[in-house]
Amino acid sequence: MEDDPDELFPGDRGTLDPEVRRVLVHVLQRRFLSADNRAEWALLLEHQQLIESRMHDMYLRLVVDLGRGLAYKQQVRSNEFEVPILLKDAPYNRTETLVLVHLRTVFQRESAAGEPAPRIDIEDIEQTVLSYLTDADGSTARQQKAIRAALDRLDREGVIDEETLGRYRISPLVEVVLSAEKLAELRAWLREQAAQQASRAATAEKQTAPDQTAQTPTAQKEAAL
Numbered sequence: 730m731e732d733d734p735d736e737l738f739p740g741d742r743g744t745l746d747p748e749v750r751r752v753l754v755h756v757l758q759r760r761f762l763s764a765d766n767r768a769e770w771a772l773l774l775e776h777q778q779l780i781e782s783r784m785h786d787m788y789l790r791l792v793v794d795l796g797r798g799l800a801y802k803q804q805v806r807s808n809e810f811e812v813p814i815l816l817k818d819a820p821y822n823r824t825e826t827l828v829l830v831h832l833r834t835v836f837q838r839e840s841a842a843g844e845p846a847p848r849i850d851i852e853d854i855e856q857t858v859l860s861y862l863t864d865a866d867g868s869t870a871r872q873q874k875a876i877r878a879a880l881d882r883l884d885r886e887g888v889i890d891e892e893t894l895g896r897y898r899i900s901p902l903v904e905v906v907l908s909a910e911k912l913a914e915l916r917a918w919l920r921e922q923a924a925q926q927a928s929r930a931a932t933a934e935k936q937t938a939p940d941q942t943a944q945t946p947t948a949q950k951e952a953a954l
Contacts, residue, residue, distance in 0.1 A: 755769060756784070759887070799902060826915065
């Protein structure tokens with residue numbers, strides 16, 4: 730029996746054209762699809778309903794943000810019926826969260842000033858993030874290593890793009906990862922943490938400071954007479 734000429738591989742029962750299949754796989758594979766890739770973006774928009782249908786079969790939602798030029802997937806969740814979870818969120822650790830907050834703040838500020846592609850240097854990131862870390866987070870060298878590991882993860886996820894060594898372009902995806910509401914919540918948390926840290930430092934300084942009310946030897950002698 731001759732192979733079906735429409736099959737891409739033996740036993741292929743797929744009905745999507747090869748290029749549409751690739752777009753679908755890339756949406757599933759990657760954190761997001763960008764309008765910068767014009768060919769894939771055009772295919773996604775042209776076949777959006779079909780791609781959405783395939784994703785809905787897997788309890789996934791396709792989000793197409795035309796304003797930011799981004800498309801990404803979300804896990805469908807429901808309290809009314811059981812949904813098998815395909816996408817598992819990997820939470821950000823403390824250092825990664827601090828880096829994200831700073832990136833989101835810079836992106837927000839630069840975008841408001843009319844900068845279409847905000848950029849940032851690693852020295853700026855380190856200086857800000859280190860100010861929130863304490864001795865409990867390890868030595869300065871260890872903290873810097875954690876910051877660079879955080880940047881590596883965010884680079885892989887497409888939140889930033891290292892254009893040259895130590896210089897990053899911040900992607901609009903940072904607004905998706907960290908919404909304005911979440912950013913405000915985290916900023917409040919950071920202010921609270923900073924206030925607590927300052928309070929602990931003041932208490933420790935007070936406990937170690939010499940007692941200014943103690944009598945001098947002369948005063949002690951006079952009191953004894």
